[in-house]
Amino acid sequence: MPSAQIIAIGTELLLGVTQDTNTAFIARTLNQHGVDIFKTAIIGDNQARIAREIQNALQSADIIITTGGLGPTVDDPTRQAVATAFGVEIEYHPELWEQIIARFRGYNRQPSENNKRQAYLPQGALAIENPVGTAPAFAYEKDGKIVISLPGVPSEMKTLLLDYVLPLLQSRYDLAGITLSRTLHTAGMGESNVDELVADLEAFSNPTVGLAAHPGQVDVRITAKAASAELAQRLIQPVEAKVRRLLGIKIYGSDGETLDDVVAALLSQHSLAFDLFIDQGLEEVAGEIINLPIFTSLKFISGHGVPAPTLETLYNDKKEHNYVSITCPDASQPKVVDVLVHMDGVNYPSQRSFGGHPALIPLGLKNYLLGTLRETIIQTKGDICKK
Secondary structure, eight states: OOEEEEEEEOHHHHTTSSOOOHHHHHHHHHHHTTOEEEEEEEEOSOHHHHHHHHHHHHTTOSEEEEESOOSSSTTOOHHHHHHHHHTOOEEEOHHHHHHHHHHHHHTTOOOOGGGGGGGEEETTOEEEOOTTSSOOEEEEEETTEEEEEEOSSHHHHHHHIIIIIHHHHHHHSOOOOEEEEEEEEEESSOHHHHHHHHTTGGGOSSSEEEEEEETTEEEEEEEEEESSHHHHHHHHHHHHHHHHHHHGGGEEEETTOOHHHHHHHHHHHHTOEEEEEEETTOTTTTHHHHTOTTEEEEEEESSSOOOOTTGGGOTTOEEEOSSEEEEOOOTTOTTEEEEEEOOTTOOTTTOOTTSSOGGGHHHHHHHHHHHHHHHHHHHTTTOTTOO
16 A cells, blocks of 8 residues: 655645645545555745655655645745755746646636746656646656645645546556544543543554544544455444444444534434523633524523522433533423523633633533533433423
8 A cells, every 4th residue: 555645835824824624635535545644744835845845755655745836926836846856947838838828718817927837847747737727737756656746726636636646646556455434423521531441442453543632522533444445344343333332322423423413403303492591701611502503592691590490390300510500490391491501610711621722612611511412312312301
């Protein structure tokens, strides 16, 4: 299985102005086609640094894919950086210039003289026509290694990767294997607690098991390498089954499922209506909760009491949690539930019990609340206020 490094190029990525989504897409695509990702990197628009990164990558990886830096301006240095990495000059390709002119003509525009820079490639490079943009891509091969430079515009990158790059790689390498991942999402349990339960599985070599912590959630990722998707699934299934036995109700979904959608589906399934009460002063940290569409009403209150005139007459009517109280206020309306988010003396702006930076507390609190609601609904089979 050949290995690859992905290099995302652009100072805007380092500044946080633009989010790098290209790397994730390329990594998933290559893994699904039998290419092992060795490393990823983000480099600013600096020709010398890009060239050094490419040279270093060639020492460890068979395939290097860069994105970005193929525009017509002075601060688009990828073409020259690749040439520098291989010790060659760049050369003009008149056929590329004709393609660029034709592309602009299709947009009812005229290219500027600057766009002519995009018709220059490292000497010996293979030009890859860009049918959905003005920046040609290219590939440079030497000593069994290949560097492929793609545009940074996601739609252009995806088209070229799927339609041109994958067939090119399949013609150069034996891409018989596949890397497949299954991600199980948990809520209501910290990373260290999850780790303690699945520690033995994390020692496996194929499939591998790894954890990723998020505010109020922990993901368990199971990754298998095999000759086909079917064989990879066979490796994943028994490990997934064991993880599910170990973590039980804490697992709320897998892969693309979200906690928001899972809880919303449960409310709909059991015809439940949740009214939300929030302690005054928690407006900021409860910001993520306030925007949830699952609540039928919202009220800010003082103190820690929710109006519940028939509270004492109900069975299983109140679940106390660190930050959440679930109460049934009216026995005559068993499907109407009050949810109180309260402080209990905790100094939210400085506490970090949800993991990560304090700025992530609103997201962590939201996921904690949703996890609590989900478990309560499942454990009571939707009859939260049952007598």
